Amino acid sequence: MSECKTIAICNQKGGTAKTTTCLNLGAGLARNGKKVLLVDADPQSDLTTSLGIEADAQEKSLGRLMYLLTEDYKPIVRDTVIHHDEGMDLLPSNLELSSMETRLVNAMSREKVLHNLLKDVRKDYDYILIDCMPSLGMITINALTAADSVIIPVQAQYLPAKGMTQLMRSIDMVRNHTNENLKIEGILMTLVDGRTNLAKDVINAIRTNYGMNIRIFDSQIPVGVKAAEASKTGKSIFAYDSECKPAKAYEDFTREVMSGAERQKKRDKASITR
DSSP states (O other): OOOOEEEEEOOSSSSSOHHHHHHHHHHHHHHTTOOEEEEEEOTTOHHHHHTTOOGGGOSSOHHHHHHHHHTTOOOOGGGTOEEOTTSEEEEOOOGGGGGHHHHGGGSTTGGGHHHHHHTTTGGGOSEEEEEEOSSOSHHHHHHHHHOSEEEEEEESSHHHHHTHHHHHHHHHHHHHHTOTTOEEEEEEEEEEOTTSHHHHHHHHHHHHHHTTTSOEEEEEEEOOSHHHHHHHTTOOHHHHHTTSHHHHHHHHHHHHHHHHHHHHHHHHHHHHHO
């Protein structure tokens, strides 16, 4: 049985630092000796571009793999994987993925196309991180169906936090129909400006409304220009400026994710031996 952990980074709201979180968590895990595959499940291809790869120049992409699978071909996923200098692998995306939203409607086992695509490479990795698009359409449902757990980045502002209810309904729907074992890894507060009362109020509201049932990560990603600058250079925040505050926050966050994974492994082993 593979011990790979597949995590979807998901929020239907845009601008919550999903891509930045996916990239830097992946880099943080790789820096800790973990084998990591990043999956760009967004036709906007921000993750691909942020790793310094020209999305439109890629003939092989996630969208192409999913298309071939729906046509009953058996594509070799490893042939599409790109290796990044920081020790991570990437399944790139481009605009071809956007056509899959409508194509999946008539596909067999439409919610499990991505799951079936990734199951052959799980043995090669410790972690697979899926960067979801800011939508709750079929591609995102595929990502949640393929995942063991989901991390929800939430911007410390009122409107992004308000949209949590819709996301929770979608997660419950996936649990009820396509992935009963899907867990919520936790909520990560991002773009936090600790000087403002609004950020403090939103964080308190999230803890009050969800903290009893869902882990709220202790790490908070501060607002700052360094993370945005890093993505323009094709590097993680660690390679760009390892001493800046966002880098320190993502380092702490990586440790939290790893410790959570270790606790889950122990629980799983204990349940098997009973």
